[in-house]
Amino acid sequence: MGFVEDARIFARAVEKGSFSAAGRDLRMSAAVVSSRILALEQKLGCRLFNRTTRKIQLTSVGRSFFERIVDVLDAVERAEASVALEGGAPRGSLKVTAPLGLGRRLVGPVVTTFRAAQPNIDIRLRLAEHLLDLIGEGIDLALRMADLSDSSFIVRKVATIERILCASxxxxxxxxxxxxxxxxxxxxxxLLRFPGSRQFRLTLRQGREARTLAVSGAIDCDDGDVLTQWALAGSGIVMKPVFEVAEQLTRGTLVQVMPDATPEPTTLAIIYPSRQLPPPGHRAFSDLLLEAGRSHVATELGKLGKRLEN
Incomplete structure (x- = not known):
């Protein structure tokens, strides 16, 4: 490995707070991370970390080096991306997150399609209903269903998602x-409940009036598909995106309740941290996911004779 790669490992260790966490993110052992940072320190002729048995701490020189090297690494990434744009197959890795249900039904198939066209890009897919910290978790791209009006990230809208209350x-x-x-x-x-979840409070709109209700139930889960299964089993009333339960509504295994008091719509969107020049592979995956997402929502809504709102 060269100086730039060692510097990348060093920067990741600073961001993650430990050699082991950096190693997991980079798919290498903590021992390898430690040895590469030691090699970097030998090249620089100074100590970058103070090490103890439990943690690492930047030295004053290490902190100064980190503050300067992140800009250098960013410039290198932009240069590599620029070269890739001029020609040649994109390379690298892409860390993606999505909700559990959409991850299984939508993102999973998109990954296989993308990999067939871009075999030099590795995909790391993490599925979770709760909203991961994109920066802290090193996420490159996320598919989310949420209010993103105040998001500081780049947002590519897939669709406006209407939601309903339904039961068996x-x-x-x-x-x-x-x-x-x-x-x-x-x-x-x-209720869809997880740390930071807001779906135990239902905001219902009747005409021009909106009310927020702190509802409750005897069972809750952090997987939306499980909530659908419980609703089908007669366990209660659930709030769902219309497209996710279109088939059940068509069959009559679920029915809408209180059609004159509907939950506020949400947005299905692709988001990723702002960069001046995103790697070509990231944009290509985003384009494919955007197209597949709109098609998936439109297909499901088509079962109810509804149109996808662009």
Whole structure:
């Protein structure tokens, strides 16, 4: 490895806070990370870290070096990307995150399609309903369903997603259908709950008025597909994107409740940290995911005779 690669390893160790965390991110052992940073220190003729058995801490020289090297590494990445744009197959790796359900049904197939066209780019896909820290987790690209109006990242809108409250006919027969938003307090609400989740508060709109309700239920989960299964089993009322339950609504295994009081829509979007010149592979994957995402949503909505809002 050369100086630039050793500097990259050093910078990743600083960002991750330990050699072992940097090693996991770079797919190398902590011992290799330590040896490469030691080699870098020998080249520079100074100590960059103070090491203890439990943690690493930058020296004053190390902190100064880090503050300067990040700009150099960014310039190198832009130069490499510029060369790739001029010709030659893109190389490198791409770390992607998406919600569990969409990850399985949409992003997974996109990865195989992309890899067939770009075999020199490795994909690391992490599926989680909770919103990962893109910077802290080293995520390059995320598919998210959320309010992104104040996002500091680059946002590529896939679709506006309408949501509804629904339940199984068996649940409605056993417990009755809520007539007003306040009636939800007397029902079992199936909630998507994880650290930072806001979906235990339902904002429902009736005409021009919107109300936020802190509803509750006996069971909750951090996987949206499990909530759908529970709703189908008659366990309660769930809020779902229309396209995700279009087939069940068509079959009648789920029915909409309170159609005159609907949850506020959300946005399905691709987001990634701002860069002056994103690597070509990142943009290519984003383009493919954008097209596939719109097609997937439109296909599911087509089962209900709805149109995708562009």
């Amino acid at each position: 006919p068996a649940y409605i027969e056993a417990h009755g259908a809520p007539k007003t938003p306040d009636d939800l307090f007397d029902h079992q609400c199936l």
